[in-house]
Amino acid sequence: MLIFNFHHVEKEIRHPERKHITISPQGLSRFIRTLRLMGLRIVSMQEVLERENPAENSAKEVLLTFDDGYVNNLTEALPVLEAEQCPATVFVLPGRFAGTNEWDQGHLPEAARDQLLSVEQMKTLAQSPCITLGSHGMRHRDMTTLTEADLQHEIHESHRILSETFPNAYLPVFAYPWGTYSQPVVDVLKTSPYRYAFTVETAQWQTGANPYLVPRYSAYYRDGNPIILLAKLCRHNLLFA
Numbered sequence: 001m002l003i004f005n006f007h008h009v010e011k012e013i014r015h016p017e018r019k020h021i022t023i024s025p026q027g028l029s030r031f032i033r034t035l036r037l038m039g040l041r042i043v044s045m046q047e048v049l050e051r052e053n054p055a056e057n058s059a060k061e062v063l064l065t066f067d068d069g070y071v072n073n074l075t076e077a078l079p080v081l082e083a084e085q086c087p088a089t090v091f092v093l094p095g096r097f098a099g100t101n102e103w104d105q106g107h108l109p110e111a112a113r114d115q116l117l118s119v120e121q122m123k124t125l126a127q128s129p130c131i132t133l134g135s136h137g138m139r140h141r142d143m144t145t146l147t148e149a150d151l152q153h154e155i156h157e158s159h160r161i162l163s164e165t166f167p168n169a170y171l172p173v174f175a176y177p178w179g180t181y182s183q184p185v186v187d188v189l190k191t192s193p194y195r196y197a198f199t200v201e202t203a204q205w206q207t208g209a210n211p212y213l214v215p216r217y218s219a220y221y222r223d224g225n226p227i228i229l230l231a232k233l234c235r236h237n238l239l240f241a
């Protein structure tokens with residue numbers, strides 16, 4: 001199974017330095033259509049969780065994920081996902097509802113930072129049959145640097161809040177902030193309610209892989225161009241597996 005990781009969806013990139021984590025709405029639409037034209041099937045996280053071995057016989061399957069929970073996921077990504085009837089999972093930060101990206105943009109004034117969804121906006125997003133939510137921890141902290149107590153809080157408290165606030169949309173899946181993890185982090189996740197945890201390592205999800213180290217490919221702005229996306233799929237040997 002091939003898993004892609006998006007962040008921002010914007011008509012125009014607000015901050016050039018994050019071109020590598022932004023795609024345009026039109027680009028997202030072309031991305032989805034290109035995958036489907038190549039005979040790949042975009043599966044939902046729900047379907048993945050219902051399977052005993054999700055990666056088995058999944059060479060033609062794709063899972064789409066979005067990290068952080070930006071407002072543009074509601075205003076720009078959702079209309080595209082609904083128009084294409086395309087499932088996606090958004091990994092959100094219940095410790096930062098209606099907040100901003102302080103972890104990468106703390107040097108900017110608050111108004112210039114990227115805005116995160118409020119609870120109400122997230123409820124609107126989560127009402128869509130296309131959307132499921134997962135946890136990105138509470139506040140986008142580097143999990144490898146936390147004390148045992150803070151680690152437990154990030155992992156368990158985010159699960160508790162999300163499962164109580166979005167009972168119909170939330171699924172027990174986790175994405176590591178920045179993709180960083182360590183053995184103690186994985187060990188805490190193993191004893192938690194989470195079924196899978198996602199990294200940003202570029203590989204396909206293979207049968208028998210560690211369910212707490214599920215790899216994802218980053219989707220870039222230029223991947224909204226079908227030629228470039230096809231070249232990427234070929235380069236990583238993703239089309240003819």
Ligand SMILES: [Zn+2]
Nearest residue numbers: 067068177178
């Ligand atoms: Zn993140």
